[in-house]
Amino acid sequence: MAEVVNMPRLSDTMEEGVVAKWLKQKGDKVEEGDILAEIETDKATMEFESFHDGVLLHIGVEEGEGAPVDTLLAIIGEEGEDIDELIKNADSGDSTDQSDENSEDSTQDEPSDEGSDDHEENTDGDGIPEGVEVVTMPRLSDTMEEGTVATWLKSVGDEVEEGEILAEIETDKATMEFESFYSGKLLHIGIGEGESAPVDDVLAIIGPEGTDVDKVLQSMKSGGGKSSSSNKETTEDQNSSDDKYKSEQSSSGGSTSEGPSGDEDADNTDSEERIFASPLAKKIAEDKGIDLKKVSGTGDNGRIVKKDVENFKPSEQPAQQETSTSKPEAKEEKAEKAPVEQVYTPAGEEAFEDVKNSQMRKTIAKRLLESKNSAPHYYLNIEVDMENAMASRAHINEMPDVKVSFNDLVIKASAMALRKHPQVNSSWDGESTKIAKHIHVGVAVAVEEGLLVPVLEFADQQSLTQIGGNVKSLAGKAKNKKLQPNEMEGSTFTVSNLGMFGITEFTSIINQPNSAILSVGTIVEKPVVKNGEIVVGHTMTLTLACDHRTVDGATGAKFLQTLKTYLENPVTMLA
Numbered sequence: 376m377a378e379v380v381n382m383p384r385l386s387d388t389m390e391e392g393v394v395a396k397w398l399k400q401k402g403d404k405v406e407e408g409d410i411l412a413e414i415e416t417d418k419a420t421m422e423f424e425s426f427h428d429g430v431l432l433h434i435g436v437e438e439g440e441g442a443p444v445d446t447l448l449a450i451i452g453e454e455g456e457d458i459d460e461l462i463k464n465a466d467s468g469d470s471t472d473q474s475d476e477n478s479e480d481s482t483q484d485e486p487s488d489e490g491s492d493d494h495e496e497n498t499d500g501d502g503i504p505e506g507v508e509v510v511t512m513p514r515l516s517d518t519m520e521e522g523t524v525a526t527w528l529k530s531v532g533d534e535v536e537e538g539e540i541l542a543e544i545e546t547d548k549a550t551m552e553f554e555s556f557y558s559g560k561l562l563h564i565g566i567g568e569g570e571s572a573p574v575d576d577v578l579a580i581i582g583p584e585g586t587d588v589d590k591v592l593q594s595m596k597s598g599g600g601k602s603s604s605s606n607k608e609t610t611e612d613q614n615s616s617d618d619k620y621k622s623e624q625s626s627s628g629g630s631t632s633e634g635p636s637g638d639e640d641a642d643n644t645d646s647e648e649r650i651f652a653s654p655l656a657k658k659i660a661e662d663k664g665i666d667l668k669k670v671s672g673t674g675d676n677g678r679i680v681k682k683d684v685e686n687f688k689p690s691e692q693p694a695q696q697e698t699s700t701s702k703p704e705a706k707e708e709k710a711e712k713a714p715v716e717q718v719y720t721p722a723g724e725e726a727f728e729d730v731k732n733s734q735m736r737k738t739i740a741k742r743l744l745e746s747k748n749s750a751p752h753y754y755l756n757i758e759v760d761m762e763n764a765m766a767s768r769a770h771i772n773e774m775p776d777v778k779v780s781f782n783d784l785v786i787k788a789s790a791m792a793l794r795k796h797p798q799v800n801s802s803w804d805g806e807s808t809k810i811a812k813h814i815h816v817g818v819a820v821a822v823e824e825g826l827l828v829p830v831l832e833f834a835d836q837q838s839l840t841q842i843g844g845n846v847k848s849l850a851g852k853a854k855n856k857k858l859q860p861n862e863m864e865g866s867t868f869t870v871s872n873l874g875m876f877g878i879t880e881f882t883s884i885i886n887q888p889n890s891a892i893l894s895v896g897t898i899v900e901k902p903v904v905k906n907g908e909i910v911v912g913h914t915m916t917l918t919l920a921c922d923h924r925t926v927d928g929a930t931g932a933k934f935l936q937t938l939k940t941y942l943e944n945p946v947t948m949l950a
Contacts, residue, residue, distance in 0.1 A: 377452030378427040379461055384444045384514050389416045393441040403431050405451055408860030424860060427451045432458050503591055507582030508557040514574045519546050523571040523733055525856060533561050535581055545733065550856040557581045563588045571731065652679035659684045661851050739825040746887045751923040754882050757935040760943050761898050761913045767945040771839065782872045783843045785895050788941035790814050790835035791948055793868055796934040800867045802888035803924045817866030817886055818846055820853040827853040828886055830866045870895060880916040890925040894918040
């Protein structure tokens with residue numbers, strides 16, 4: 376069924392958008408996560424991605440043309456699908472909506488003069504002062520209903536310039552930077568780090584210093600028709616949240632560009648140690664192996680941007696190292712504080728802690744439940760002799776600038792085994808079984824919220840070193856919540872490895888629409904029988920979870936046999 380894509384509201388002030396560039400043309404295949412177009416608002420030009428799969432059947436706004444929010448932007452559906460009715464309805468929708476609005480306006484004008492007077496008094500007495508701007512939770516995609524503030528890059532009391540990044544906001548798809556469209560002082564933070572709120576809820580207030588924030592908040596709430604008592608409670612809660620955020624910032628020393636390197640560490644440290652850098656700068660630094668704590672930022676408030684990383688010279692490192700090593704006490708203090716964070720529960724006393732689920736966690740839970748309830752899972756185990764694989768890996772890693780993991784070997788072997796057993800590289804589509812001619816391997820990566828599955832495209836066509844580098848890059852993005860939707864879509868098979876945690880064997884839930892997922896255990900040293908003698912060997916257990924609707928037991932077993940052959944004799948992967 377065709378899906379209508381409307382002009383999105385990419386900021387709280389956006390009323391109209393201009394299509395700067397179409398990245399897909401009419402008739403092109405579109406997958407969920409693909410960038411459809413670049414849309415220009417009055418403040419910035421942003422990429423707009425598709426949240427539907429299909430063929431681009433219709434373009435409603437041509438390049439260079441503008442259209443109001445929620446008007447027809449495009450239609451995505453199946454090739455040859457009749458969309459005339461959808462286009463007709465969209466064209467007539469403007470007049471219908473307008474007439475509805477007019478009727479609503481006329482209805483609103485009907486109440487008694489008394490009611491009108493009350494409304495005027497509220498507007499005059501409790502209106503938002505001039506120069507004060509209320510920033511609400513933006514709708515960063517056409518499917519977004521709620522957002523979570525991952526990081527605030529400004530604190531209450533900071534000066535904010537138009538175009539500066541206010542915060543990083545997490546949706547169910549990705550974490551995106553949100554810039555300010557106003558200049559002034561950040562007077563109020565309505566949603567703290569890690570907290571979620573629906574679209575259009577108060578995110579922040581920007582305006583002149585000395586503005587009565589309580590009055591602004593009261594005005595916002597009274598406009599929503601809530602009772603005065605509830606308004607007071609809400610205001611008090613928000614004020615306390617503000618105070619809490621201020622105290623956290625002050626206790627941690629506020630925003631700073633100093634701190635330990637690595638985005639993974641930054642996610643788990645306080646704001647004193649967080650490194651403020653753009654996602655692109657982080658990606659370039661990761662690719663070049665540059666320690667961000669050694670880079671001086673030239674962006675807003677010392678924020679590290681792309682040019683800072685590109686212009687970084689290794690000769691600058693010693694001075695920076697002195698700065699970082701001059702604070703060993705801080706590191707020791709951090710290590711000492713870790714145990715204090717664990718809450719002590721007296722013996723015999725029951726206690727619980729409610730940890731709010733992130734948007735990512737909710738999405739993961741939903742998809743896992745759907746998979747387990749809809750796909751009839753069954754499991755196959757096989758034990759693999761890893762002696763030759765260990766020797767081959769050791770030889771490969773002797774080469775300069777090359778580092779291959781056992782997981783890379785498993786991914787390569789799996790991709791080649793899928794080429795010989797295409798039935799495993801499939802998905803259930805109700806009326807038919809879709810057998811993929813390409814091989815895209817999903818690699819499960821553990822993050823705080825659960826598991827993300829970035830996709831390694833055309834894995835069978837990549838060398839071991841290419842697989843190793845690409846997996847490392849995708850895993851880094853996953854841990855830093857910088858994966859784009861298109862980097863998590865399109866897998867035809869999935870590999871999940873818990874061997875690094877010492878797990879010998881386990882079962883996984885199929886990552887739909889895949890038909891199978893491979894669970895990889897650790898390499899175990901144990902007695903094995905070779906040539907009639909008991910010797911010390913190294914084995915690894917692989918478990919294949921299959922969807923019985925598409926993969927029969929014999930098919931899954933043959934796949935594992937082929938995979939075993941490749942891993943036990945890695946040289947055969949070169950044949």
